[in-house]
Amino acid sequence: MSENRPHVPFMDLAWQWRVIAEAARPDIERTFETSAFCLGPAVEAFERRFADYLGVAYVVGVNSGTSALHLAMIAAGIGPGDAVLLPAHTFVATAWAVLYVGARPVLCDVDEDSGLIDLADAERRCDPTVKAIMPVHLYGRAVDMDAVGAFAARRGLVVIEDAAQAQGAEWRGRRVGGHGYAGCFSFYPGKNLGAAGEAGAIATNDAEAAARMRSLRNHAQGARYVHDELGFNYRMEGLQGVVLGHKLRHLDDWNARRGRIAGLYDEMLAGLPLVRPGRVPGHVWHLYVVRTPERDALKAWLHERGIETGLHYPVPLHRQPCLAGLGHGADEFAVSVRWAEQCLSLPMHPGMADVQVQAVTEAVRGFYGRG
Incomplete structure (x- = not known):
């Protein structure tokens, strides 16, 4: 590289920190002073604010977008013998969530212009084992959720949105994540809304689903040291709640x-x-x-x-x-x-x-x- 040629980074996460640093530092120090490292008030505050931002009733903070997809699959009742429609052009975590619950990914081609799931191809591949469709709002562009909703209603499918790359994206004036049974977000640092490490969230308007996912993320504890079912250590860290809350502004x-x-x-x-x-x-x-x-x-x-x-x-x-x-x-x-x-x-x-x-x-x- 010539010395007189400027270096242009793909992204600049340090720039984001400089924007929030002054406001965030006291809250980061408070997290250390109170030792609220796993879940806690900062996570709860972020969940409420992100739910308001998305226009949904509930947000459940977790430790990654992959975990968000996994918990959404479980809450939706997807399991062995079931199949889920998803695009072939996406990050592998979209398929991981289906496999984690013992279901089968049914890959679909994508639209030539947008790179988003081709519903005509999904229609051809839909059989009686298919129980859900997972549209991916890829690159920050929303899938046609009116078309997805109509397709899902006709076929009796659950809609789980993979919104890992689409924080703030809208379809017809409504932010993605609230158009189906659940919407799953990644806050990997490079995302539009990125954490200081790994984090994710599930959005839903279903009170029962939200309660179950809150339990599942914390070892499925109905009461302290009482575990109601197979659970997971998918908790969001308190520090991530702090950073995400400041970046959300x-x-x-x-x-x-x-x-x-x-x-x-x-x-x-x-x-x-x-x-x-x-x-x-x-x-x-x-x-x-x-x-x-x-x-x-x-x-x-x-x-x-x-x-x-x-x-x-x-x-x-x-x-x-x-x-x-x-x-x-x-x-x-x-x-x-x-x-x-x-x-x-x-x-x-x-x-x-x-x-x-x-x-x-x-x-x-x-x-x-x-x-």
């Missing part, structure tokens, strides 16, 4: 900044032979993913010029070694394969300066000989 502003960065990318990359993500209302731009058959060459070109990029996700689920038992051919799910082979995530975070966006776009244009 900034989430809408940070998402708005992501949208402005996406607009700059759209403007500066126009006319190039790559596919840019479509713009739809309610998109919160967790990632800005372009597609090109020259993905690997473009990634290497940008790396040489000090620009970090990401791959989300280069191996579709049906090609994962751990899911070989599902019996799919490598070339099945043709659209998911194209997304996997052509996707490239450009730097995107709310602390990104316009000059950094310009550096990225100039480098991309240079790759195509249009600098």
